[in-house]
Amino acid sequence: MRLLRIVPDDTKFDFMRFRRISFPMSALLSILAIFLYFFHGLNFGIDFVGGTLIEVQSKSGPADLAKMREAVSGLGLGEVQLQQFGAPTDVLLRVAQQPGGEGAQQAAVAKIRGALGDAVEYRRVEVVGPRVSTELLALGTMGLMAAILGILVYLWFRFEWQFALGAMVANVHDIVLTIGFMSVTQIDFDLTSIAALLTILGYSLNDTVVIYDRIRENLRRYKRLSMPDLLNSSVNSTLSRSIITHVTVTLALLALLLFGGHAIHSFTATMMFGVVLVGTYTSVFIAAPILIYLGVGTGREQHKDKDEG
Amino acid sequence: MLYFSRWKATAILLTTFIVCAFAIPNFFPEKTVQSWPKWAQRHLVLGLDLQGGSHILLEVDTNAVRKEKLETLRDDVRRVVRDNRLGSPAAVTIRGSSVEFRVREGVDPQLALTKLRELSQPLGGLLSATGQRTVDVVDGGNGLFRLTPTEPSIVERIRQAVEQSVQIVEKRVNELGTVEPSIQRQGVDRVLVQVPGLQDPSRLKELLGKTAKLTFRLVDLTTPIDQALQGNVPPDSELLKSTKAENNQPYVIEKRVVVSGEDLTDAQPGFDQRNGEPIVSFKFNNNGARRFAQVTQENVGKPFAIVLDNEVISAPVIREPILGGSGQISGNFTVQAANDLAILLRAGALPAPLQIIEERTVGPGLGQDSIEKGKMSSYVGAAMVIIFMFLTYGLFGLFANIAVAINVAMIFGVLSLLNATLTLPGIAGIVLTVGIAVDSNVLIYERIREEVRGGRSPIMAIDAGFARALATILDSNITTFIAAAVLFFIGTGPVRGFAVTLGIGIVTTVFTAYTLTRLIVAMWVRWWRPKTVPI
Numbered sequence: 001m002r003l004l005r006i007v008p009d010d011t012k013f014d015f016m017r018f019r020r021i022s023f024p025m026s027a028l029l030s031i032l033a034i035f036l037y038f039f040h041g042l043n044f045g046i047d048f049v050g051g052t053l054i055e056v057q058s059k060s061g062p063a064d065l066a067k068m069r070e071a072v073s074g075l076g077l078g079e080v081q082l083q084q085f086g087a088p089t090d091v092l093l094r095v096a097q098q099p100g101g102e103g104a105q106q107a108a109v110a111k112i113r114g115a116l117g118d119a120v121e122y123r124r125v126e127v128v129g130p131r132v133s134t135e136l137l138a139l140g141t142m143g144l145m146a147a148i149l150g151i152l153v154y155l156w157f158r159f160e161w162q163f164a165l166g167a168m169v170a171n172v173h174d175i176v177l178t179i180g181f182m183s184v185t186q187i188d189f190d191l192t193s194i195a196a197l198l199t200i201l202g203y204s205l206n207d208t209v210v211i212y213d214r215i216r217e218n219l220r221r222y223k224r225l226s227m228p229d230l231l232n233s234s235v236n237s238t239l240s241r242s243i244i245t246h247v248t249v250t251l252a253l254l255a256l257l258l259f260g261g262h263a264i265h266s267f268t269a270t271m272m273f274g275v276v277l278v279g280t281y282t283s284v285f286i287a288a289p290i291l292i293y294l295g296v297g298t299g300r301e302q303h304k305d306k307d308e309g
Numbered sequence: 310m311l312y313f314s315r316w317k318a319t320a321i322l323l324t325t326f327i328v329c330a331f332a333i334p335n336f337f338p339e340k341t342v343q344s345w346p347k348w349a350q351r352h353l354v355l356g357l358d359l360q361g362g363s364h365i366l367l368e369v370d371t372n373a374v375r376k377e378k379l380e381t382l383r384d385d386v387r388r389v390v391r392d393n394r395l396g397s398p399a400a401v402t403i404r405g406s407s408v409e410f411r412v413r414e415g416v417d418p419q420l421a422l423t424k425l426r427e428l429s430q431p432l433g434g435l436l437s438a439t440g441q442r443t444v445d446v447v448d449g450g451n452g453l454f455r456l457t458p459t460e461p462s463i464v465e466r467i468r469q470a471v472e473q474s475v476q477i478v479e480k481r482v483n484e485l486g487t488v489e490p491s492i493q494r495q496g497v498d499r500v501l502v503q504v505p506g507l508q509d510p511s512r513l514k515e516l517l518g519k520t521a522k523l524t525f526r527l528v529d530l531t532t533p534i535d536q537a538l539q540g541n542v543p544p545d546s547e548l549l550k551s552t553k554a555e556n557n558q559p560y561v562i563e564k565r566v567v568v569s570g571e572d573l574t575d576a577q578p579g580f581d582q583r584n585g586e587p588i589v590s591f592k593f594n595n596n597g598a599r600r601f602a603q604v605t606q607e608n609v610g611k612p613f614a615i616v617l618d619n620e621v622i623s624a625p626v627i628r629e630p631i632l633g634g635s636g637q638i639s640g641n642f643t644v645q646a647a648n649d650l651a652i653l654l655r656a657g658a659l660p661a662p663l664q665i666i667e668e669r670t671v672g673p674g675l676g677q678d679s680i681e682k683g684k685m686s687s688y689v690g691a692a693m694v695i696i697f698m699f700l701t702y703g704l705f706g707l708f709a710n711i712a713v714a715i716n717v718a719m720i721f722g723v724l725s726l727l728n729a730t731l732t733l734p735g736i737a738g739i740v741l742t743v744g745i746a747v748d749s750n751v752l753i754y755e756r757i758r759e760e761v762r763g764g765r766s767p768i769m770a771i772d773a774g775f776a777r778a779l780a781t782i783l784d785s786n787i788t789t790f791i792a793a794a795v796l797f798f799i800g801t802g803p804v805r806g807f808a809v810t811l812g813i814g815i816v817t818t819v820f821t822a823y824t825l826t827r828l829i830v831a832m833w834v835r836w837w838r839p840k841t842v843p844i
């Protein structure tokens with residue numbers, strides 16, 4: 001059987017040359033993402049801003065959105081968003097957090113149940129009060145920070161500080177771009193988004209670590225190579241692995257995206273963007289070349305006499 | 310690296326087999342599994358997002374606990390003041406978080422201080438060695454005394470209140486007759502109630518939302534209702550309204566409690582023998598029965614009120630003394646309302662009101678859909694990865710696929726062993742693990758390819774491939790594991806389920822992709838003695 005070779009043996013792409021394009025591009029995109037975050041914002045879900053989410057399914061044929069909107073608009077609950085959700089029978093209602101504390105949220109649910117009556121099946125009801133949403137937001141932010149810090153410390157133990165710093169820059173870059181993506185697409189930003197961000201963090205790093213491992217190995221092995229050449233050689237020799245792994249991860253994510261249903265749609269879409277698009281790019285075009293600037297391999301000349309080549 | 314001693318190979322295979330075996334109970338119906346020995350019954354639990362059900366987070370109103378503690382202290386001070394003739398009990402007032410009192414002129418402040426100090430007890434009983442007391446007594450000069458419950462004593466009271474609340478919530482939820490509800494204390498002042506399979510949580514919420522403080526009191530007949538409505542209520546009485554079923558009628562009720570819900574020993578729903586209306590019949594304990602008998606004897610012909618959470622359920626007239634210690638409550642109940650009231654009375658009153666601060670309910674329809682979708686995406690994802698690996702690495706791809714299949718079985722085994730909860734994001738975690746697990750194999754195989762190109766013999770190349778990839782595999786998996794661990798600590802419900810499968814998946818991946826694959830390859834090398842590596 002002839003085996004599939006996605007990447008030919010012994011590729012010699014000059015990845016490092018692209019840093020003159022990739023660095024300014026990433027910087028620009030990151031700034032754009034931060035800009036988007038502040039001026040376009042994220043579509044915060046009820047986990048973080050509180051409120052009520054109700055998923056209903058019409059018991060008789062496709063749901064009549066206009067009629068339902070009319071039924072709930074007069075309840076004095078402020079703006080109630082209605083949105084078709086998956087099948088034509090399914091509708092998602094979103095009620096903003098009600099003023100008046102924890103009890104007011106429960107009262108809102110009761111009102112909506114009263115207005116929609118028995119014509120629909122209540123598939124999901126989520127109510128998050130002001131106190132819990134504030135806590136979840138703090139917890140999510142802290143978690144993200146803690147993960148970045150924990151990973152940084154681990155890398156610091158395993159590699160020299162330049163690697164840890166390089167990986168962290170790559171990491172923050174991934175997170176920032178993914179948040180930009182979430183802002184552009186206005187995907188729901190809830191607890192599962194934090195899960196997605198943390199997983200992206202883990203996997204993007206996974207990729208970076210594989211390349212860094214090779215760079216470290218090559219630093220010991222080839223003491224005469226210039227840094228850009230060494231980095232190029234390291235990225236090239238791990239290229240086949242990077243691509244094959246990304247194909248398998250993409251396949252798994254694709255299955256989740258296509259067949260996993262609406263409940264995890266925003267989660268998988270975010271992962272797809274973060275892991276497949278950004279993570280791969282980052283480890284090759286940011287994490288590796290940044291080592292040149294961080295001074296890895298300086299002082300190599302002094303050991304020249306001990307070279308084995 | 311390719312040499313395995315016999316016992317080591319056996320140990321690896323045995324571990325694999327045992328961990329996988331723990332997944333077996335999941336494939337049998339619950340009924341069958343229950344007849345097995347206890348240790349074999351462990352199985353994974355479907356999360357509420359998959360089997361449907363309600364997740365309700367309640368918070369104990371700690372302010373109410375503080376307020377009540379302060380009021381109790383005020384009443385205690387009044388008693389001391391009255392008993393020792395230190396002044397007028399009405400002069401004892403609550404100001405801020407303290408109780409204040411000014412002694413009558415001519416009373417020795419030293420005597421007052423000594424008497425008031427008797428109210429302060431060592432925290433945690435006489436044997437406690439912390440040196441902390443329950444009340445701070447301060448002499449403010451000029452005969453003014455200020456008594457403040459100490460913070461540790463309040464914290465202790467809150468702890469007790471939350472503990473009691475958990476027990477009472479447990480009793481109330483269990484009365485609903487649902488399968489395997491779970492009631493847990495969370496944090497300092499919260500109670501998490503999870504009820505699988507509950508379609509409509511309205512009734513549960515109704516039951517949990519009531520404090521259920523029941524009191525039997527006399528109706529104040531000296532104050533006309535019109536006068537009371539204008540705000541002229543005597544200090545020893547209060548204006549209360551009746552329930553909606555009784556048309557919110559106002560009553561003036563004495564504050565003094567004749568008998569309270571604590572003296573009830575039983576409450577059952579039933580029907581009135583005369584008119585067939587739903588009622589709740591109750592029984593008092595000896596103490597309650599005696600007091601109720603005495604009061605009803607003295608007040609024949611006058612109405613008394615049954616008050617639940619400051620709402621008058623009914624105010625019947627006492628036709629004859631009630632001596633038997635049992636009676637019935639009627640109040641235009643529906644059958645359901647009578648049932649619920651009986652449940653509330655049996656379970657007892659909450660020490661403080663509970664508030665719902667988070668609710669997540671998934672209907673059984675959506676749960677079933679999610680299971681189908683989870684299954685479908687798992688099968689498709691796994692199939693695509695398996696085909697791709699086989700096309701890329703041939704025989705070695707097959708080895709990797711065997712490893713991945715065992716990996717998934719082991720994840721289920723560990724999940725069952727831990728009685729862990731499987732959620733939809735959890736399933737996503739398993740699918741992702743399949744996609745990522747082969748990464749370790751890819752790392753090894755790519756390394757072998759490189760070594761072969763470098764001119765090594767097949768066995769040397771395989772050996773070096775495994776050896777060199779190990780550090781990388783560990784590094785890359787540990788970083789992801791850190792992310793999973795953080796997620797486990799911050800996540801709740803479905804998200805935590807994702808963290809669990811991701812974390813377990815990482816551990817089993819390192820085992821299957823590295824150790825187990827190496828064993829498989831080693832056995833293959835021993836049996837076939839390959840001249841080239843088909844990779």
